[in-house]
Amino acid sequence: MTVRADTLVLFGATGDLSQRMLLPSLAALHADGLLPEDLxxxxxxRSDMSDIEFRNFARAALEKHLPAERRGPLADFLNCLHYQPLDVTTPENYADLAEKVGKDRQVAIFLSTAPSLFKPTIEGLAAHGLAGENTRICLEKPLGTDLATSREINDAVASAFSEDRIFRIDHYLGKETVQNLIALRFANILFEPLWNARLIEHVQITVAETVGLESRVDFYDDAGALRDMVQNHMLQLLALFAMEPPTHFDASAVRDEKVKVLRALRKISPGESVTGQYRGGASVGEIVPGYDEELGRDSDTETFVALKAHIDNWRWHGTPFYLRTGKRMQRRVTEIVVQFREIPHSIFPGAKVKSNRMVIGIQPEENITLSVMAKVPGIEQEGIALREVPLNIAMPDAFSGKEKRIAYERLLLDLVKGDQTLFVRRDEVEAQWSWIDSIRQTWAEEDLKPKTYGAGSWGPSAAIALIERDGSSWHE
Structure with missing residues (x-):
């Protein structure tokens, strides 16, 4: 669907996501002149507000969450905002929303509500003419808790919207460095010939957080790290990294290649996964409680997961992918580490030649570092002294003058434009859930319980052993 929307409807407009991400993203896009003038x-x-009260609410959110230099003239943006109270479980209320939206509009809907409300919301939209061919819908995660519930949600949405009008969001795909994975591989002849099992020994994907439960107590204890992080963000990073070259940079071609990777994931074997749960300790300079203390009860929910994954296709057979994510870790970082194989023969006797390593930093720093061997300056009596040196591409330095955008900016703009390239297709979601469900089944069969680890560490020691028994180590 490529028709530009002239109306954007935000469900959950007074919620935390709207205040921190959606409204600031839209205001920044407006300030840069990227949104349609007539949007x-x-x-x-559910909150009862007038248009003016919602504009005042939005102003307060923008002043808190959007830097002043990115706001532009706020009055112009705020005048684009309108509000309609709605209880999504009350069918007759949708008539007022339909009247507010107006007839003959090209509509984009952003649905940021609890998954349990998706079905009644879709039914209400369809019953009042808000799910026709001129309307597209964007779904915020979580899209289910397993394959079966994911299919229920997808079936409910598909009952009113065709697949080309469904935009499933994963905000990691809006990050510049994540998109740069595609440019790195397919815009540089240097890297594509190296991107295979013959030259890459292993790949590490780490998503580490220093925070604990914060305001997500009930949701997180039901989900755990595997479903909260691995099922969506980490598997999308893996798919983008490992996919075959698409024929074009468009929605169909890119997503066709990603789903092939997800379907090629081998079922995790016993001994190829580690789970953990943090205990009290020191984190970023503060003494913090353990998970069970924050939760207020005992729980077997994992706050840490490490996996050894395999992609069974020609390109990647024999190259393990180590995935690691956790809360209350030593530092906040999201990165992909590419460990290349050793050179087949060294001509430098006595010199230690280290294998090349590429680190693709996604957050908090967006950069790419390639470690290479170089000669140490000076004159040696015998041979050549070598040292590992980094070649850095720091995104702020490489593109000076470019603002660091919120990931949702790109995704909201693509939603308005109707470009699905950076959104997730149904078969991708279901391939991800199929793999995750098999892991949870293995855990149940093994009666695997989370091992404890201290807050401020890199997780349980078993995660270190997971990679070290293969002769490697985590990048920290």
Whole structure:
């Protein structure tokens, strides 16, 4: 669907995501002149507000969450905002929303509500003419808790919207460095010939957080690290990294290649996974409680997962992918580490030649570092002294003058434009859930319980052993 929307409807417009991400992203896009001039933004939620009250609410959110230099003239943006109270479980309320949106509009809907409300919301939209061919819908995660519930949600949405009008969001795909994975591989002849099992020994994907439960207590204890992080963000990073070259940079071609990778994931074997749960300790300079203390009860929910994954295809057979994610870790970092194989023969006797390593930093720093061997300056009596040196591409330095954008900016703009390239297709979601369900089944069969680790560490010692028994180590 490529018709530009002239109306954007935000469900959950008074919620935390809207205040921190959606409204700031839209305001920044407006300030840069990237949104259509005639775009109407209609917020809806249970709260009873007028248009003016919602604009004042939005102003407060922008002043708190969007840097002043990115706001532009706020009055112009705020005048684009409108509001309609709505209880999504009350069918007759949708008539007022339909009237607010107006007839003959090209509509994009951003649905940021609990998954349990997806079905009644879709039914209400369809019953009042808000799910026709001129409307597309964007779904915020979580899209289910397993394959079966994911299919229920997808079936409910598909009952009113065709697949080309469904935009499933994963905000990691809006990050510049994640998109740069595609450019790195397919815009440089240097890297593509190296991107295979013959030259890459292993790949590490780490998503580490220093925070604990914060405001997500009930959701997180039901989900755990595997479903909260691995099922979506980490598997999308893996698919983008490992996919075959698409024929074009468009929605169909890119997503066709990603789903092939996800379907090629081998079922995790016993001994190829580690789970953990943090205990009290020191984290980023503060004494913090353990998970069970924050939760207020005992729980077997994992706050840490490490996996050894395999992609059974010609390109990657024999190259393990180590995935690691956790809360209350030593530092906040999201990165992909590419460990190349050793050179077949060294001509430098006595010199230690280290294998090349590429680190693709995604957050908090967006950069690419390639470690190479170089000669140490000076004159040696015998041979050549070698040392590992980094070649750095720091994104702020390489593109000076470019603002660091919120990931949702690109995704909201693509939603308005109707470009699905950076959104997730149904078969991708279901391939991800199929693999995750098999892991949870293995855990149940093994009666695997989370091992404890201290807050501020890199997780349980078993995660270190997972990679070290293969002769490697985590990049820290």
């Amino acid at each position: 109407n933004i209609v917020g809806t939620a």
